[in-house]
Amino acid sequence: MLKVQNISFAYQTAPVIKNVSFTINKGQHIALVGASGCGKSTLLKIIYGLLQVAEGRLYWDDNEILGPNYHLVPGEEYMKYLSQGFELTAYRTVSENIGQYLSNFEPELKKGRVKELLEIVELEEFAATKVENLSGGQKQRVALARALAKKPELLLLDEPFGNIDNFRRSSLRRNLFNYLKRNKITSITATHDKTDILSFTDETIVIQKGEVIAHKNTIELYRHPKNLYIASLFGEINNIVISDLITSADHSSALVYPHEITIVSKSSISVLVRKSYFKGNHFLIESVLNGTSILFIEHHTFLPPGEKIYITIPEDLLLSRAAT
Numbered sequence: 001m002l003k004v005q006n007i008s009f010a011y012q013t014a015p016v017i018k019n020v021s022f023t024i025n026k027g028q029h030i031a032l033v034g035a036s037g038c039g040k041s042t043l044l045k046i047i048y049g050l051l052q053v054a055e056g057r058l059y060w061d062d063n064e065i066l067g068p069n070y071h072l073v074p075g076e077e078y079m080k081y082l083s084q085g086f087e088l089t090a091y092r093t094v095s096e097n098i099g100q101y102l103s104n105f106e107p108e109l110k111k112g113r114v115k116e117l118l119e120i121v122e123l124e125e126f127a128a129t130k131v132e133n134l135s136g137g138q139k140q141r142v143a144l145a146r147a148l149a150k151k152p153e154l155l156l157l158d159e160p161f162g163n164i165d166n167f168r169r170s171s172l173r174r175n176l177f178n179y180l181k182r183n184k185i186t187s188i189t190a191t192h193d194k195t196d197i198l199s200f201t202d203e204t205i206v207i208q209k210g211e212v213i214a215h216k217n218t219i220e221l222y223r224h225p226k227n228l229y230i231a232s233l234f235g236e237i238n239n240i241v242i243s244d245l246i247t248s249a250d251h252s253s254a255l256v257y258p259h260e261i262t263i264v265s266k267s268s269i270s271v272l273v274r275k276s277y278f279k280g281n282h283f284l285i286e287s288v289l290n291g292t293s294i295l296f297i298e299h300h301t302f303l304p305p306g307e308k309i310y311i312t313i314p315e316d317l318l319l320s321r322a323a324t
């Protein structure tokens with residue numbers, strides 16, 4: 001179990017991490033999300049022991065995680081950190097980099113382990129290629145395999161798929177998180193990508209300006225986002241004033257995802273189409289409600305600008321999402 005207790009940190013004088021506390025159970029996958037510059041990478045570096053906290057304590061089970069004031073070489077045996085700049089040995093091959101920290105005592109065992117890791121990151125055909133001849137995305141996959149090589153108990157990933165093309169990303173993500181679950185490896189992934197969050201994490205921690213503002217089961221967080229900042233992490237979102245739709249309602253607002261709005265042939269709510277954005281399996285319709293508010297709606301076909309359409313939003317959804 002990882003316990004982070006009331007930690008605070010500043011690079012200079014302005015605090016970057018402010019009184020942060022949370023607990024993560026073994027084997028759980030956690031997404032660490034928030035706007036750029038909110039402190040995600042800083043928090044991962046603190047957990048790994050690269051930065052010294054001004055206040056607070058961190059524990060992995062009963063072991064206190066100490067910062068650089070107490071360590072010459074950062075990092076504990078049980079923990080691996082994959083940073084955004086993956087420090088590989090350029091003139092060595094992919095296999096040599098992956099096996100760098102594995103014991104040479106039993107060469108067959110090492111060979112088998114490197115092969116298994118090459119399969120996870122789908123780099124079998126590059127085993128003998130020097131790292132300097134790889135693309136950015138391929139280097140990121142080598143760094144990932146090397147971080148996994150000694151089966152850490154806790155894996156810290158900073159934007160692990162940032163350089164990897166969409167074509168690879170999906171299968172790599174599945175390979176990695178299935179491997180982590182099978183081996184009961186706890187992970188914390190700092191990410192901007194909602195697919196990382198939604199499909200592969202048990203819980204999500206939301207950071208805003210250095211503070212934890214939510215720590216919840218990922219599905220719960222998606223279904224009941226507490227505010228606009230949280231909902232926006234999952235993509236386009238509408239912040240609807242309920243009295244614009246239901247005359248008897250008060251003036252509170254509700255967060256509604258575009259796919260939760262349905263276009264119908266007739267209803268009491270009409271909007272004007274402004275633009276249709278092609279999204280592959282649907283169009284995102286930008287529309288105007290009451291001449292002022294912008295409303296995004298998911299729809300299966302293109303709608304021309306200026307067209308008047310009717311919509312419905314389930315009333316119980318609106319009321320359950322009403323800001324309190």
Ligand SMILES: Nc1ncnc2c1ncn2[C@@H]1O[C@H](COP(=O)(O)OP(=O)(O)OP(=O)(O)O)[C@@H](O)[C@H]1O
Pocket residue numbers: 011012016034035036037038039040041042043
């Ligand atoms: N070495 C540093 N020295 C001084 N300030 C820093 C340093 N590294 C980061 N910061 C500042 O600390 C704040 C948090 O940075 P951090 O990299 O943790 O954010 P982040 O949430 O990971 O951002 P991103 O999503 O863009 O990677 C930012 O305001 C950043 O400018």
